[in-house]
Structures are given as structure tokens and as C-alpha cells.
Amino acid sequence: MTAERLPNWLRKRAELSPDRVAVEFDNRSYTFDELNKMAEETARKLASKGIRYGDICAVLMRNHIDSVVMLHALFYLGVKIVMLNNRLTPNELTWQIIDSQSEWFISEEHFSKKLKQIDKGLSGVKILKKEEIRLFTGMDEARIQEEFILQETATIMYTSGTSGNPKGVIQTFGNHWWSAMGSVLNLGLTEEDCWFCGVPIFHISGLSIFMRNVIYGMKVILVEKFDETEVNAMIQQKGVTIISVVTAMLNRVLLDLGNNSYPDSFRCMLLGGGPAPRHLLDECKSKGIPVYQTYGMTETSSQIVTLAPEYSMTKIGSAGKPLFPSQLKIEVEGRKAMPDEPGEIVVSGPNVTMGYLNREEETEKAIKNGWLYTGDIGYLDSEGFLYVMDRRSDLFISGGENVYPAEIESIISQHPAVFEAGVTSTDDEKWGQVPVAFVVVHEDTETDEKELISYCKQHLAAYKVPGQIIFCSSLPRNSSNKLLRRELKKSLGARK
Ligand code: ATP
Ligand code: MG
Known part of the structure; x- marks a missing residue:
């Protein structure tokens, strides 16, 4: 079988819609053409230091335009990126860099305090800061990936470590591509769409927005930190049409919104990451806020189940149905559960990981015959809508x-x-x-x-x-x- 391939996403996007705004950050807009040029320039600089196709590079960076450029630059070189959560302690960061067998570690001055403590634990890992990379001379003959091979690893992202130790999830270009496809086939896309990213880009909720950014040619507004007043102003005045939030963020946004409302152009509050308390959904309903509950995990490269728009008010509390490319079943003691009968949520689809990095045993336990056993408990109602109940380990x-x-x-x-x-x-x-x-x-x-x-x-x-x-x-x-x-x-x- 020949490998499935697609043209390099940002390059292709820059060729198709060069003048469209790609990202807005800190009151500045960057078109796809600019983003492509910045990524290519950074890629050439990284190549001059010896970063090559197939290398593994851990990245610790804030939500910032430079980080978006860095990610694309690493994709341009065919480097596997380990996305580090910047709230981790120096010890936890060191552990993930070593566990992932990263050869490179890229960070920035902003984290200098943490970096000092991380440095001590890393031998043999080459460390670079974005501030010094800027000063390098680009390498003309750098090998830029013209194509992305869908089976190849794009990113390695550690799970949150809620139920045990974090595990490095392998996310291929194909996983990201199909995740973006599944999302758009459910939410649709308009010329006016603008996705607000106030969730961390080291987490799949944020990274997936930047995959959609280049694949759809859709504008993204990026902020370093989530601020509810800013979010409400962006929705009310700056044409944000979609935003990704977790429960705690939505709580703050609603409190700040008070009795005000959103314009009709705002079409999706994508709520995921954990259970959504009923009262929050009711409050959104009463305020006419189109909240879409969604269920997903690092292993599914973002959403795998989302409530379609026409059901957002009648199936309140449900996470919806599996997205078009994905499948889901509920299993109880090896058999398929009856409607309304709780059991383990089992999923499959081209957005689902092939496994955990360097963890064969854990991979075999989680993935059987192409189905991922999520460790979450839920049920399907008689119409096939998923209700997520809890983690099996907490039941x-x-x-x-x-x-x-x-x-x-x-x-x-x-x-x-x-x-x-x-x-x-x-x-x-x-x-x-x-x-x-x-x-x-x-x-x-x-x-x-x-x-x-x-x-x-x-x-x-x-x-x-x-x-x-x-x-x-x-x-x-x-x-x-x-x-x-x-x-x-x-x-x-x-x-x-
Ligand atoms: P670890 O796997 O290391 O324990 P984690 O599962 O918290 O960490 P993530 O991949 O960030 O790591 O989170 C995915 C999990 O979040 C899901 O498996 C599920 O338990 C929970 N979750 C996501 N969406 C929902 C939802 N809509 N309702 C309830 N729980 C959800
Ligand atoms: Mg998990």
C-alpha cells in the first residue's frame, strides 16, 4: 500500500488564500502568506542547528503567535513535536522530555525560572530558546516537507494524568486531519467563521483549533490567557463565531455576561474536557447561548462525539453522537449494552490514536481490534445519544x-x-x-x-x-x- 499523503497544510493554504487573515494575536493580524513565510524562515533557522526529519522535539511555549509559527516550522521539517503543558512543574516537565526520548527541547525566556531547574535533569538533550533561534542564519538547503504522510507522527501529547501517570499519545497527521474533518462535517463552515482560542495550544483543545485554522482557511483569534471580559467583548464586537471552553471558563463567561446577550453571528460555544453541570446548560439555554456539549480526549485528537445543533436544546446533558468519521459503542462485560444501560465507552475512527508512545502494554490494554477502550462510563439512549457518566476508576x-x-x-x-x-x-x-x-x-x-x-x-x-x-x-x-x-x-x- 502506498502511503497516503496530503500537501503541506500551511503551504497549501498560503497558496489558496494568501491574503486571508490566519491569526490575530495581540492586536496584530497575520495572513496565511505571512504565516507561511514566518514558518519557513524559522524552519530554515532550526535546520541550521541540525534539527532534521524524524527528530523528536519537546516544546514548552505559551499561547503566542511565535508558538504557532514554531509548530508549523517543526512540521515543515518533519519533526515530531512533544507538546508540553506549561503548568507542569520542572520535575514533571523533565520526566516527559525524557519519557518521550526527545532529542531537542525548545522553550522561551518567559520560562527561565523553570528552565534552570529542568536543565539539570537533562543530559544529551539539545536545548534552544526562541529568542536565540531568531538570531540564527537560515539554511537555504533545508529540507522542507512538501507533503505530510498521514500515517506519520505529527505530535505527541501527554494525557492530563487524572486517573494515573500521564501517557504520551501518538497523534498522526491523519488523526489531526480526520479530527478537523469530523468537526466541520458537524459544525459546518462559513466565510465569516472566526474561532477564538483561549484554551492552551499545548492541549488538544487548542492545538486542534490551529489544525482547523490551516485546513479550513479559517481565522483564529489567539490570546495568551483566557479572560472572560475579553471573551465577551470579542464575541459582541469582533465577530467571533465559535469558541472552545471548559466548564470553569463557561462559568466565568456567564457571570461576566450578566443580563447581556450575544449577537446572532455567534453560533457555537463548544464545551468539553469534563462533565458539564446541568445548571450551567440550563443557564445557557435560558440566555439563548448555543452551547454544544462535546466529548473527547487526547487519544481522539479532540472531539469524537458532539451534539449536533438541532439537538442542543432537546438533548440537554448529552454529548451527542459520534462525528461522521467515527464510531462508538457501549460495552458491558464483553457485550454491547442495551439502550440506557451504562457501560464502558468504546470508540474507533481515523482520528483515534494508534497508541501510547513506548508503552506497548498500555496500548494493548486500551486498543483492541481497532477500538479504543476509553475507561469512561456512559450510556446511549434509545436514539443513540451519548450520556457520559464518569470515569470507570471513580465509580x-x-x-x-x-x-x-x-x-x-x-x-x-x-x-x-x-x-x-x-x-x-x-x-x-x-x-x-x-x-x-x-x-x-x-x-x-x-x-x-x-x-x-x-x-x-x-x-x-x-x-x-x-x-x-x-x-x-x-x-x-x-x-x-x-x-x-x-x-x-x-x-x-x-x-x-
Ligand atoms: P488521564 O488519561 O491521564 O487520566 P485525562 O483522561 O484527564 O487524563 P484528557 O485526555 O485531557 O486526559 O481528558 C479526557 C477525559 O476527559 C475523558 O476520557 C473523560 O474522562 C473526560 N471528558 C471529556 N469530555 C467529557 C464530557 N463531555 N463529559 C464528561 N467527561 C468528559
Ligand atoms: Mg484519559
């Missing part, structure tokens, strides 16, 4: 009933005094396990254990009502801001 059994911590968290966080909640379980003589809730309350608000338990009793079956509420000032989260329930469990152990 527990109380008095013979399955309990999903996310459901309890969603209910508790609806209480007006509650800012956020995290639920885990503890051993219980009578029931086996019982839920325990950790709760952070809003400033200047008061509530107590009795009130919250009685609130839970009104909204949840008795076996889901926490036996104990523990008030705390914050919840343990990882560098992707995801709740670490295993840390809650640990702290319970420490309290005993």
Missing part, C-alpha cells in the same frame, strides 16, 4: 448500587452557596462504600453540613447522598485543572 458501589461521583458533584454545585464540589468514597460497614463530598463555598456565603445533606436528599436517591461533607478552601486539581479525586481519597485516609 464505586454502595449497597449494591453503582454510584457516579460526577452526578453528586453536579447536584451539590447547584446549591447557591456552593462554588465547587468533589466527591469520593469511603469504606462503610453497612453499605460497603459511601460517598463523601468535599465542598468549597462562595465567599461571603454560609451553609453547613446539615443543609447540604438535606439538599442532596431532595435531589438524589438515598444511596447517593454523602455521609459526610468536608468544607475546604480549594479542590486538588492537576495541571489541566481537572479534579483529582484520588487526592481527595488520600486526604480522607490522612484524616482518619
